[in-house]
Amino acid sequence: MSLIDDLKAATPTEELERREALGKIIGAALTIAGLGTAFTTVRYLRPNVLFEPATRFRVGRPDEIPVGTLVVLEDQQLFVGHTGAGFFAMSTVCTHLGCMTQYLESERAIVCPCHGSRFDDDGNVTDGPAPRPLPRLHLSVSNGELVVDSRRVVDADFVLRA
Numbered sequence: 001m002s003l004i005d006d007l008k009a010a011t012p013t014e015e016l017e018r019r020e021a022l023g024k025i026i027g028a029a030l031t032i033a034g035l036g037t038a039f040t041t042v043r044y045l046r047p048n049v050l051f052e053p054a055t056r057f058r059v060g061r062p063d064e065i066p067v068g069t070l071v072v073l074e075d076q077q078l079f080v081g082h083t084g085a086g087f088f089a090m091s092t093v094c095t096h097l098g099c100m101t102q103y104l105e106s107e108r109a110i111v112c113p114c115h116g117s118r119f120d121d122d123g124n125v126t127d128g129p130a131p132r133p134l135p136r137l138h139l140s141v142s143n144g145e146l147v148v149d150s151r152r153v154v155d156a157d158f159v160l161r162a
């Protein structure tokens with residue numbers, strides 16, 4: 001039996017059911033299209049912002065870091081050191097290909113596990129493929145605490161007298 005024969009054979013009740021079903025299908029399609037349009041519009045109107053981790057952070061009071069100490073802050077990828085001349089902050093990211101370096105306190109050396117670069121505790125290259133010293137970062141004092149700005153690279157001889 002063909003579709004035409006089915007349509008001809010449809011009773012008024014079946015015709016009404018077909019129309020109701022067709023109405024529900026069209027209603028559902030329009031609802032889905034409307035929701036899609038509303039979602040896309042809201043998504044378009046929202047600012048496209050990347051929420052990145054903070055680049056300025058407090059690393060403690062100066063008197064908490066004794067002279068001759070190099071503190072490792074793994075989460076912030078930072079070393080904070082205190083020499084007789086003052087305080088400094090430097091990145092833990094190797095200048096070769098960006099691996100995380102590690103501080104060997106017993107050897108007073110910073111080593112990179114990836115390709116074997118070594119740095120002294122001032123960040124100067126002593127061995128390996130690293131092309132540059134570890135970058136020093138801006139350090140200041142705010143409300144009695146040391147504050148590192150990891151976006152601001154400073155000269156290799158920068159120290160903060162606090």
Ligand code: FES
Binds near residue numbers: 099112116130
């Ligand atoms: S990434 Fe550090 S030595 Fe290669």
